[in-house]
Amino acid sequence: MNKPDLSVQPDLSVQLGPLNFKNPVLTASGTFGYGREFASLMDPNLLGGIVVKGISLKPMAGNPPPRIVETPCGMLNAIGLANVGLEKFLLEKMPWLQKLNTCVIVNIYGHTLDEYGAVAAGLKGVSGIDALEVNISCPNVEKGGMAFGTDPVVAARVTDRVLKETDKPVIVKLSPNVTDIRAIARAVEQAGAHALSMINTLTGMTIDIEKRTARLANGSGGLSGPAIRPVAVHMVHQVVKTVNIPVIGMGGILEAGDALEFLMAGAQAVQVGTANFTNPRASLDILEGIHKFLKDHGIHSVKDIIGSLKS
């Protein structure tokens, strides 16, 4: 057996269609605020990119508390997509983000197709935004509250609408709360999405048996954390075999080994979410761990890991 060449610094850069990341580790929307919250504890410029909190056309107050509850190896949240709204985002958050030396991806959502279009249009031409990530897991008020992301036709329509209104690459973030995620992935690919990110949280519920009430004021919430990781890895693996556009994997990544699972399953980059809460430096620790894994195994490029799962 050949000895690994340890003298070479591995190449961590990845290309996802029109997007170039200096490394495959990003932070997930809703877990990293607007980028600034953790900046005194870790340097976001070292990351491949950050995905900022979901932006809607109008400010959203969010749900009543309690909004979060811990569950075995995970957490449930029903924040309610609270955010400052498009106008304030551009005015108050964007100037700081523009100074970053890493990819900035803005997560967007709407309650109607028109709202998706309007947010995308509002971000058109804004410098310092490298891509949009479209959250299609929110309820469609025109369709009785059913999530956009649960119907291939509707998911494609949202994708198409955003593409028409933007000059930026579009990543569509898939919901796992569907019967067959491959059908949604295919529809979104056909609509022209540049990449997919997956998975969003799994819908869940937990009950206080003394009070006989749901522990979240909203009743249900989105489950995240290591509890969902095997589900996420499997779905990424399924989708990578189905579509030709790149996939960004996420779901319960706490350590480098977790991220490597997603990469080996075929994801070309990963997003770190809940781990940011438990360890503000988690994303950088994961990046260092991937680097070390490549070095230890004499692998010259992280691209050689991607999709390397043996069948």
Add this chain to the structure above:
Amino acid sequence: MFEESAEIVFNKRVAGATFFMGFRSGPMGEMANPGQFVMMQVRSGVDPLLRRPFSICGVNGDVLLILYRIVGRGTAILSQKKTGDLLQVLGPLGKGFESPGGAVQPVLVAGGMGIAPLIFLSLTLARKDQQFLAGYGMSSEVVPLDQLGIVGLSPSIATDDGSEGHHGRVTDLLESVLSVKEKPSAIFTCGPLPMLKAVAQIAMGQNIPCQVSLESNMACGVGACQGCAVKNATGLNKPYAHVCQDGPVFDAKTLDWEVI
């Protein structure tokens, strides 16, 4: 704010299920103000997943002090920690108490473990005219301040079952303190929500500025997760405030006590 691997100096039971812990804090302790908190990872690994918030009870040299009661798995695990064990700690976090400035006879009203940040506040204020009131369920819950190495603080005690001090609520003590002609002009309080509500209503009814310290579930402690929302009073420009960043200490008038 700092993220440190902090060494436990001591972790001892001081009453009932109440524990007193000190850990070497470095710059975190130097920066800490009364009312601020730390997020502690009670053990490494994935379960329990999230850090727990604890009010800072005081700083002694380079040792940061917290006072906690076993209320669930996280605190049960914490109570097993030994001298020399390391804990990941993030802090100091949040907005603490504002100085009462020229206010006279500041009154500190504690309920249960709510005494933790008020001990820190009381020691920092070090005012001769301050009054410290502490309510508990029963005598066995009363935190013995002398065992904490704290001298010169002797709160007036109220217990629900009358087993120590005044038989009744701590708000009874507050009302009697406020029944004098020369009224105190600042109230600081921390404790269970129903008690905070009662204190806030008394304070607002008599037009006395009142600072309340709230607790909440939270995942991050730094404003990213937005999990620790609390309803603002109507008329404020934002519907919700966040306990981790806008608080944990709030001016009672800014909160919606009907919804809270």
